[in-house]
Amino acid sequence: MPVIDSIYKQQNLTIATTVFALGKYTRFIKDFLESAEQHYFVGFRVHFYLFTDQPESVPEVKMGENRSLTVLKVQSLNRWQDISMNRMEKLEKLIENELAGEADYVFCLDVDTMFYGRWGAESLGRLVGVMHPWLFDAPRDQFTYERRPESLAYIPAGEGDYYYAGAAFGGTLEDVHNLTKTCREHLNIDAVKSIEAVWQEESHLNKYFLLNKPSKLLSPEYMWRGINEGAAPIKIVRFANVPKNYAEVRSNA
Ligand SMILES: CC(=O)N[C@H]1[C@@H](OP(=O)(O)OP(=O)(O)OC[C@H]2O[C@@H](n3ccc(=O)[nH]c3=O)[C@H](O)[C@@H]2O)O[C@H](CO)[C@H](O)[C@@H]1O
Ligand SMILES: [Mn+2]
Structure with a gap:
């Protein structure tokens, strides 16, 4: 076990980890969970919370000692944008209703991904953000922030x-609760005004991080483009997107 993991291990931490798989995205669950068993907080207590509209299609995955999976049923939604945005509200409520007293940190991850290298205690912090794999080396004026002043993500x-x-x-329960609550409120206010930010909840997350600076910034090693996408600028691919055909996998592409 790396030194940093053994130091944090003494704190007897629980890392809650949330992931959503609705519609055809249930196909990603198995590889996500199996690769997490190999690489993600190995040796720690990890509790996965999987939100899905099809609990019956969740595959059997053998979890290691001190690792568990809770499946939570959610309503299916028609637009992928709604599925993606709705995560903020679900996370806010999960932290309020289930995680208090049960976990020390929470990470919220996409499911169309896999772990390829170790992800451990070095990633822990009060409020943790990851640099986007396509824009980490772009000049600021090319960032795809929401640019319409009417949106709260502006x-x-x-x-x-x-x-x-x-x-x-991710981060501590308190900080991620504040993040998800704020983003959920801002998504709702925008919806009432019939404006949807250009990259949905990602736009609101970016606005939140502008006003509430992350205490830890992770490199794109922690969310790379894909395992076969030239990784020259980074040292190791720890977590990456898996290829997907948007038109085929999304209900409305
Ligand atoms: C690498 C990265 O930063 N990806 C972000 C990006 O596009 P992505 O292309 O990565 O978005 P995506 O299609 O993976 O959707 C985000 C997540 O929503 C869930 N999902 C989505 C559709 C569906 O039918 N079923 C389902 O379960 C699933 O957990 C998925 O991982 O922008 C999205 C918002 O616009 C989200 O912010 C994604 O996190
Ligand atoms: Mn994704």
């Missing part, structure tokens, strides 16, 4: 520190 030209990935963020 970030004016010239502002913003990084472009953060929507597919991976």
Whole structure:
């Protein structure tokens, strides 16, 4: 076990980890969970919370000691954008109703992904963001922030520190609760005004991180483009997207 893991291990931590698989995205569950068993917080107590509209299609995955999976049924939604955005509200409620007293940290991850290298205690922090794999080396004016002032996700030209990935963020329960609650409220207010941010909850996450700086910034090693996408700029691929055919996998592409 790496030194940093053995130091954190003494704190007897529980890492809650959330993932959503609705519609055809249930196909990603098996590889996600099996690769997490190999690489993600190995040796720690990890509790996965899987939200799905099809609990019956969740595959059997053998979990290691001190690792568990809770499947939570959610209503199916028609638009992929709604599925993606709705995660903020579900996470907010999960932290309020289930995680208090049960976990120390929570990470919220996309399911169309796999772990390829170790992800351990070095990633822990009060509020944790990951640099987006396509925009980490882009100049600020190319960040795909929401640029319409009508949206609460609006970030004016010239502002913003990084472009953060929507597919991976985390931190302590208190900080991630505040993040998810704020993003959920802002998504709702935008919806009432019939405006949907250009990258949905990812846009609101970026606005939140502009006003509430992450205490830890992870490199794109923690959310890479894909295992076969040139990884020259990074040292090791720890977690990456798996290929998907958007038109085939999304109900509305
Ligand atoms: C790498 C990265 O930062 N990806 C972000 C990006 O596109 P992505 O192309 O990664 O979005 P996506 O299609 O993977 O959807 C995000 C997540 O929503 C869930 N899902 C989505 C559709 C569906 O039919 N069923 C289902 O379960 C699933 O957990 C998926 O991982 O932008 C999205 C919002 O616009 C999210 O912020 C993603 O996290
Ligand atoms: Mn994704």
